[in-house]
Amino acid sequence: MSTGWGLTRTCIGCRQTDSRSALLRIVAGADAQGHPVLIPDPAAHAPGRGCWLHPSEECLAAAVKRRAFPRALRVSAPLDPGPVTAYLHVRDAERN
Structure with a gap:
């Protein structure tokens, strides 16, 4: 059954x-200086194209290493994962 x-x-x-509830949605955005960055979207309601990530540093590192974010979000510029x-550091600190 589906x-x-x-x-x-x-x-x-x-x-x-x-499941969607186990993943964090990520969208492309810009910082205060206009540089392209990755924006966490925990509510999964931000406009625009998004991609999904397990909220762990291991999955984030793997995605950055494979340069998966620009492809998934269809952005030609490098995206800062800062x-x-x-967000992941704050989330982990709140859990502990």
């Missing part, structure tokens, strides 16, 4: 499928 359309997504880092890294 779980329904749209309930599973593929992590851009490890390439494993998982805001996602900061």
